[in-house]
Amino acid sequence: MIEPNRQGDVWVYAEQEDGNLHDVALELCGKARLLADQLGVRVGAVLPGWNMRELAFRLIAHGADKIYHVHDPRLEHYRTMPYARVMCQLIEKHKPQIVLYGATPMGRDLAPRIASKLRAGLTADCTDLDIGDHEEKSAKKVHKNLLLQIRPAFGGNIIATIINPERWPQMATVREGVMRLGDGDPGRTGEIIDENIEFNDFDLAVHVIERHREERKVDLKAARIIVAGGGGVGSEEGFRLIHGLAGALGGTVGASRAAVDGGFIAKDHQVGQTGTTVRPALYVACGISGQVQHRAGMEESAKIIAINWDREAPIFSVAHYGIVGDLRKVIPMMIKAIKARE
Amino acid sequence: MGYKCIVCIKQVPDTSNITGEVMNRDGTVNRTALPAIFNPEDLNALEAALAVKDEHGGEVTVVTMGPLGACEALRMALYRRADRVVLITDRRAAASDTLATSYILSQAIKKIGDVDLVFCGRQAIDGDTAQVGPQLAEKLGIPQIAYFERFESLTYRAARVRRNTGSGWEVVESPLPVLITVLDTANEPRPAAAKRVMQYKHLTTPDELRARLKKGMPDATDAEREAEHARQMEKQTFLGARIEQWDLDDIDADLQWCGLSGSPTKVHRVQWIVLTKEGYTEVAPTEEGVRGMVHELIVDHTMG
Numbered sequence: 244m245i246e247p248n249r250q251g252d253v254w255v256y257a258e259q260e261d262g263n264l265h266d267v268a269l270e271l272c273g274k275a276r277l278l279a280d281q282l283g284v285r286v287g288a289v290l291p292g293w294n295m296r297e298l299a300f301r302l303i304a305h306g307a308d309k310i311y312h313v314h315d316p317r318l319e320h321y322r323t324m325p326y327a328r329v330m331c332q333l334i335e336k337h338k339p340q341i342v343l344y345g346a347t348p349m350g351r352d353l354a355p356r357i358a359s360k361l362r363a364g365l366t367a368d369c370t371d372l373d374i375g376d377h378e379e380k381s382a383k384k385v386h387k388n389l390l391l392q393i394r395p396a397f398g399g400n401i402i403a404t405i406i407n408p409e410r411w412p413q414m415a416t417v418r419e420g421v422m423r424l425g426d427g428d429p430g431r432t433g434e435i436i437d438e439n440i441e442f443n444d445f446d447l448a449v450h451v452i453e454r455h456r457e458e459r460k461v462d463l464k465a466a467r468i469i470v471a472g473g474g475g476v477g478s479e480e481g482f483r484l485i486h487g488l489a490g491a492l493g494g495t496v497g498a499s500r501a502a503v504d505g506g507f508i509a510k511d512h513q514v515g516q517t518g519t520t521v522r523p524a525l526y527v528a529c530g531i532s533g534q535v536q537h538r539a540g541m542e543e544s545a546k547i548i549a550i551n552w553d554r555e556a557p558i559f560s561v562a563h564y565g566i567v568g569d570l571r572k573v574i575p576m577m578i579k580a581i582k583a584r585e
Numbered sequence: 586m587g588y589k590c591i592v593c594i595k596q597v598p599d600t601s602n603i604t605g606e607v608m609n610r611d612g613t614v615n616r617t618a619l620p621a622i623f624n625p626e627d628l629n630a631l632e633a634a635l636a637v638k639d640e641h642g643g644e645v646t647v648v649t650m651g652p653l654g655a656c657e658a659l660r661m662a663l664y665r666r667a668d669r670v671v672l673i674t675d676r677r678a679a680a681s682d683t684l685a686t687s688y689i690l691s692q693a694i695k696k697i698g699d700v701d702l703v704f705c706g707r708q709a710i711d712g713d714t715a716q717v718g719p720q721l722a723e724k725l726g727i728p729q730i731a732y733f734e735r736f737e738s739l740t741y742r743a744a745r746v747r748r749n750t751g752s753g754w755e756v757v758e759s760p761l762p763v764l765i766t767v768l769d770t771a772n773e774p775r776p777a778a779a780k781r782v783m784q785y786k787h788l789t790t791p792d793e794l795r796a797r798l799k800k801g802m803p804d805a806t807d808a809e810r811e812a813e814h815a816r817q818m819e820k821q822t823f824l825g826a827r828i829e830q831w832d833l834d835d836i837d838a839d840l841q842w843c844g845l846s847g848s849p850t851k852v853h854r855v856q857w858i859v860l861t862k863e864g865y866t867e868v869a870p871t872e873e874g875v876r877g878m879v880h881e882l883i884v885d886h887t888m889g
C-alpha cells in the first residue's frame with residue numbers, strides 16, 4: 244500500500260503484443276495528458292517487452308513525458324506474473340498517483356493482480372475520468388484532486404463516480420475506444436528511462452508453450468455504419484434481418500449484451516460499456532431498449548436511428564430518428580427503400 | 586488420489602431480466618424484484634472442476650460469499666455433484682469491494698487447505714469487472730490462468746491450459762496449485778441431476794432455516810419455531826450432506842481487510858440520468874415514412 248503522493252505522475256500501462264502497441268495505450272496517453280495538466284504533474288508510460296524501444300516515440304507523441312522502458316527477453320510474450328512484478332516494482336519506486344490500464348483481456352488479467360499486491364483500489368471499465376475533490380462528511384475531511392472514476396452502475400439509469408481516497412495509486416481500467424485517439428504530435432519530446440527488474444523463480448513459473456494469433460473478425464471501431472440488434476431481435480434466425488440491413492448499408496453488425504447473452508451473435512459484436520465504444524456516422528439500433536450500459540458505447544454516434552415498438556424505451560432519448568414499430572416489419576421496409584435508391 | 590478443486594461462485598441478480606416491472610419510477614432497479622441466479626460463468630467454472638473430478642478423481646468444494654439466500658446457489662452446486670459446499674456470510678463483510686472480497690475468499694480457501702486447482706468464472710454479470718479471480722490468485726500466492734478454454738494435459742506437476750487471449754489463443758503451462766478463470770465458451774454446464782434435487786432441495790444451514798421459519802410460521806411462538814427448527818435439522822442429518830456456514834472469525838479474517846474498511850474504492854457520487862425525450866424526428870413505421878428517412882440520410886451523405 245502506498246501513501247498518497249501528490250507530486251506523483253499520471254501513468255499509463257503501455258500494452259503491446261509482438262511489438263504492436265495497442266491503440267488503447269495511445270488513447271490513455273491522451274487522457275493522462277489532460278489529467279496530468281490539471282494536476283500539474285507529468286505523464287509516465289510503462290513499456291515492458293523485448294525489442295520495442297521505438298514504440299516509446301509513439302507514446303511520447305500522444306502525450307507521455309517519461310517512458311519507463313523495461314527491455315528483457317523474459318518479457319517477450321505477456322505473462323501475468325513477470326509483468327505484474329515490473330509494474331509493482333516501478334510503482335513502488337516512483338509512486339505515481341494514478342495508473343491507467345486498457346480494459347483489454349490482457350489489462351483485465353494484469354491490473355487486478357497488481358491492485359491486490361499493492362492493496363490499492365481498482366475500478367473496471369470507466370466511461371470517463373476526471374479530477375475533483377471529495378468531502379468525507381463523517382471525518383470532516385476534504386480530499387483534494389482525486390481521480391474521479393466514472394462508470395454506469397448496476398441498476399438502471401445510474402452513473403456512479405468511484406474514488407480511492409487513501410490507498411494509492413488510484414487505478415482504473417478503460418475500454419478501447421472510450422477515450423479519443425488523437426493524431427499525436429511527432430514533434431513532442433520526452434525522456435526514455437531504462438529500468439532493470441529482478442525476477443524470482445516464482446515470477447517465471449508459468450511458461451507459454453504455443454501461441455496462435457487470429458485476425459480480429461469484427462472491427463466495430465472502424466465501421467462507418469453499424470446496424471445493431473438487441474434482445475428484441477429474438478433469435479439467431481432473427482439476426483438475419485440485422486445482417487441483411489447491414490449488408491444493404493455496407494455496414495457492420497453490432498449487438499447489445501442481451502443479444503450476445505441470448506446466443507444470437509458472438510461477443511465481439513457487443514457495443515457498450517463492457518463491449519466496444521463506437522462513434523460511427525450512422526448507428527441503427529434495432530430492438531434495443533437502450534440501457535445506460537449500452538448507450539455509453541454508442542451515444543456519440545453522429546446519427547442514430549432507433550427502431551423499437553415500445554415508445555418509452557430509453558434508446559429514443561439518444562435517437563435522431565425514432566421509429567416506433569415492429570422491427571420485423573420496419574427493417575424489410577428499410578432494405579427496400581435503400582435498394583430502390585441504387 | 587485425484588485433484589482437490591475449489592470453485593468460487595456468486596449469486597447475482599439476473600440482469601438480463603430487467604423488465605418494466607422491476608424498474609422504480611426514478612429509473613433505478615428494484616433489486617429485490619429481480620430473481621437471483623447462479624452467475625452464468627461460475628457454472629462453467631463448476632463444470633470445469635467437475636470434469637477434472639470425472640476424469641481424474643478427487644473432490645470439488647464450492648465456496649460462496651453472500652447473504653443466507655446464496656445457499657440456493659450452493660444447493661444448485663450439490664445437484665451437480667459438488668462434494669462439499671461452504672457459505673461465508675457475515676454482516677461485517679457487507680460493502681466489500683472486489684479487493685476485500687478476494688481477501689475473504691482467500692482466507693476461506695486457506696482454511697479448506699491443500700488445494701490443487703481453484704476455479705472462478707471469468708466475471709459476474711452484475712459488475713462484469715473480472716477482478717476477483719486475479720486478485721484471489723495473488724492473495725493465495727499462486728499463479729493465475731485467465732480465460733480458460735480447456736486442459737491440454739493435467740498432471741500433479743503441472744497444468745497445461747489453452748486460454749483465449751482475445752486476439753487468438755495460447756497454451757500455457759503452470760505448476761499447481763493454480764487459479765483458473767473460466768469462459769462461458771469453455772464447456773456446456775451439466776444440468777442438475779433430478780435425484781440429487783429431490784435429495785438436497787430441503788438442505789439448509791441452521792440460520793437459513795431459522796430465517797425461513799420466521800417467514801413461514803409468522804403466528805407461531807418462538808418455542809414452537811425452535812422445536813420445528815430442531816425437528817427439521819435432525820431430519821437433515823440423514824441427507825448425507827450439509828451446507829457449511831462460516832463467518833469471518835471462522836476463517837481467521839483480519840477485519841481491517843474486510844467490508845468497508847478493507848475496500849479502497851468508495852462511492853463518491855451517484856447520479857440518476859434524466860432522459861430527455863422529444864429530441865428526435867419521429868418516423869412513421871410505413872413504407873413512405875421509412876423512404877423519407879432514407880432519402881434524408883442519403884442527401885446528407887450519412888448513407889452512401
Ligand SMILES: Cc1cc2nc3c(=O)[nH]c(=O)nc-3n(C[C@H](O)[C@H](O)[C@H](O)COP(=O)(O)OP(=O)(O)OC[C@H]3O[C@@H](n4cnc5c(N)ncnc54)[C@H](O)[C@@H]3O)c2cc1C
Nearest residue numbers: 473474475499500501515516517518530532537552570712
Ligand atoms: C455490469 C454490466 C455491464 C453491461 N454492459 C453492457 C454492454 O456493454 N452492452 C450492452 O448492450 N448491455 C450491457 N449491459 C446490459 C444492459 O444493462 C441491458 O441489460 C442490455 O443492454 C439490454 O439489451 P436489450 O436492450 O437489447 O434487451 P432487452 O432488455 O431484452 O430489450 C429489448 C428491446 O426490444 C424491444 N422489442 C422487442 N421486440 C421488438 C420488436 N419485434 N420490434 C421492435 N422492438 C422490439 C423491446 O421493447 C425492448 O425495448 C450491462 C449490464 C451490466 C450490469
